[in-house]
Amino acid sequence: MSETSCYILDNGAYTAKVGLSTMEPKIVPNCIMKAKSERRRPFIGSQLDECRDASGLFYILPFQKGFLINWDTQKTIWDFIFSKECCPVNFSETPLILTEPLFNFHSIQEAMTEIFFEEYECQSLLRINATDLAEYHYRKLHKNEGTVVVDSGYSFTYIVPYINGKKYKEGIRRIDVGGKVLTNHLKEILSYRQLNVMEESYVINQAKEDSCFVSHDFMGDMQITRRTGSRNTIVKDYVLPDYTTLRRGYLRDIVRPNEDLEQQTLRMNNERFSIPELLFHPSDVGIPQMGIPEAIINSIDSCPEGNKESLLENIILYGGNALFPGFRDRVFNEVRALALDHFDVNVSIAENPITYAWEGGKYLFKDPDFYSFCLTKEEYEEEGRNLAFERFDI
Amino acid sequence: MASRESGRVKDAEKRRVLDDAARKRRARKAVEALEQDNFHDDPHADLVMSKKVPKFADSNEKPTRKKKSRSAEYYKLRFRKTFGQLVEEEASFRPEPPNYLSAQAPPSKFPDRHFCAVCGFTSNYTCISCGARYCSVKCLGTHLDTRCLKWTA
Ligand SMILES: [Zn+2]
Numbered sequence A: 001m002s003e004t005s006c007y008i009l010d011n012g013a014y015t016a017k018v019g020l021s022t023m024e025p026k027i028v029p030n031c032i033m034k035a036k037s038e039r040r041r042p043f044i045g046s047q048l049d050e051c052r053d054a055s056g057l058f059y060i061l062p063f064q065k066g067f068l069i070n071w072d073t074q075k076t077i078w079d080f081i082f083s084k085e086c087c088p089v090n091f092s093e094t095p096l097i098l099t100e101p102l103f104n105f106h107s108i109q110e111a112m113t114e115i116f117f118e119e120y121e122c123q124s125l126l127r128i129n130a131t132d133l134a135e136y137h138y139r140k141l142h143k144n145e146g147t148v149v150v151d152s153g154y155s156f157t158y159i160v161p162y163i164n165g166k167k168y169k170e171g172i173r174r175i176d177v178g179g180k181v182l183t184n185h186l187k188e189i190l191s192y193r194q195l196n197v198m199e200e201s202y203v204i205n206q207a208k209e210d211s212c213f214v215s216h217d218f219m220g221d222m223q224i225t226r227r228t229g230s231r232n233t234i235v236k237d238y239v240l241p242d243y244t245t246l247r248r249g250y251l252r253d254i255v256r257p258n259e260d261l262e263q264q265t266l267r268m269n270n271e272r273f274s275i276p277e278l279l280f281h282p283s284d285v286g287i288p289q290m291g292i293p294e295a296i297i298n299s300i301d302s303c304p305e306g307n308k309e310s311l312l313e314n315i316i317l318y319g320g321n322a323l324f325p326g327f328r329d330r331v332f333n334e335v336r337a338l339a340l341d342h343f344d345v346n347v348s349i350a351e352n353p354i355t356y357a358w359e360g361g362k363y364l365f366k367d368p369d370f371y372s373f374c375l376t377k378e379e380y381e382e383e384g385r386n387l388a389f390e391r392f393d394i
Numbered sequence B: 001m002a003s004r005e006s007g008r009v010k011d012a013e014k015r016r017v018l019d020d021a022a023r024k025r026r027a028r029k030a031v032e033a034l035e036q037d038n039f040h041d042d043p044h045a046d047l048v049m050s051k052k053v054p055k056f057a058d059s060n061e062k063p064t065r066k067k068k069s070r071s072a073e074y075y076k077l078r079f080r081k082t083f084g085q086l087v088e089e090e091a092s093f094r095p096e097p098p099n100y101l102s103a104q105a106p107p108s109k110f111p112d113r114h115f116c117a118v119c120g121f122t123s124n125y126t127c128i129s130c131g132a133r134y135c136s137v138k139c140l141g142t143h144l145d146t147r148c149l150k151w152t153a
């Protein structure tokens, strides 16, 4: 049995990356949204494109704290994803690669296996961590021995060391800061300092994406943002969308009072870099954990001595937060400063940080041993659900 | 301006002081708020929702599907477990580290940094009443007028 394509579903807590391995992946919001402007129906996944006015958008998410908890929501979104409206598939002919969070809870794993074999009638299933796919992607291109995968996503940031393709679980570190914490913190400070935007997660998330960057000199940039006039080279205004003339906000230079344009704006000053800073200093908002570079060193320190050199030379960053300008250089600079001098440090960033794991699934499908990693419907029916726990190392 | 500010600072000194437990409770609430999905009510909450599940065109190209699709509601009931229950369960399935709890990154070896709760710049002062950080008399004034002991946690 070998098919020409497989279906890859990287089922993230914020977006699902989905598609046949022969095509480009689609990015689908993994949520149901309700708009104030449209009371006749909710928007499921990418149906949001049909929403005329996204102000005050209300989110219903299947994931809580990075784990699949709300199954009715997830089932509704999956039904949408697998339908002709989104990304159709015939699971009786096409193997499925499906991602799950690291240390996914036992009963969620059971539910995943059950729903894909019994509800969606999947023929061959491979449940796997997204970081496994990312590591496979990296190793395929670099032929390296050790890899440190840094997945900075919506719910949290995971640092996972791999030695010869195998997760070294003692070295896994989770930082409870991801895109959601960043957006919520930005919303909180803007609401307190300027304008109440607590109901505008969708818009402020975009403002974060459009405005924020990772500082390479935090205290220096703080000084710059204290200056007035043209000596403050960081301050900008974010023009908010009004959903009549403007559908997505944008960052612009500050206009003089006499050329005031009639648009509602948010002043972005130290907010531009103090938000992504939480990835490097979670304690800035009272989360008592290390930041990414320190946690990378802490993770590598727990690995076998002989592998440390290779791990430091192969650090790969992906996930939505890797899109912040300056992210790679900051991680590199700090890891370089913390690591012992006689080691080389190499940090790379995924070309597409959103789809990097999904692309890894494409490579994995071409592995000659691919089908030996999968569980078939027959095996599941004959040997029961415990076989899934033996086969999948989640 | 200056006298008004210092008058207010004097008032502040006479004010109630939050005890340690209340400060910790506030700090915990602030971290919890960072996890929240929405800060407003469901805008469709007042609608009488028909329990009708949206119908998507069936993706199976084969005309005959062996069984009928189960509803989203069925799976909600079938797999209903809260995050707390799942963490508890995990203690019996994966009792030894490495597991979800052990993977949590430890505290940083570097000292905490402090920022003004009002403007976000670095702060050298702590509000006597509630422990919030501030950077200047102006920001302290704003803090006392808006938050300090006003939002009760
Ligand atoms: Zn201040």
Ligand SMILES: [Zn+2]
Pocket: B127, B128, B129, B130, B131, B132, B143, B144, B147, B148, B149
């Ligand atoms: Zn106070």
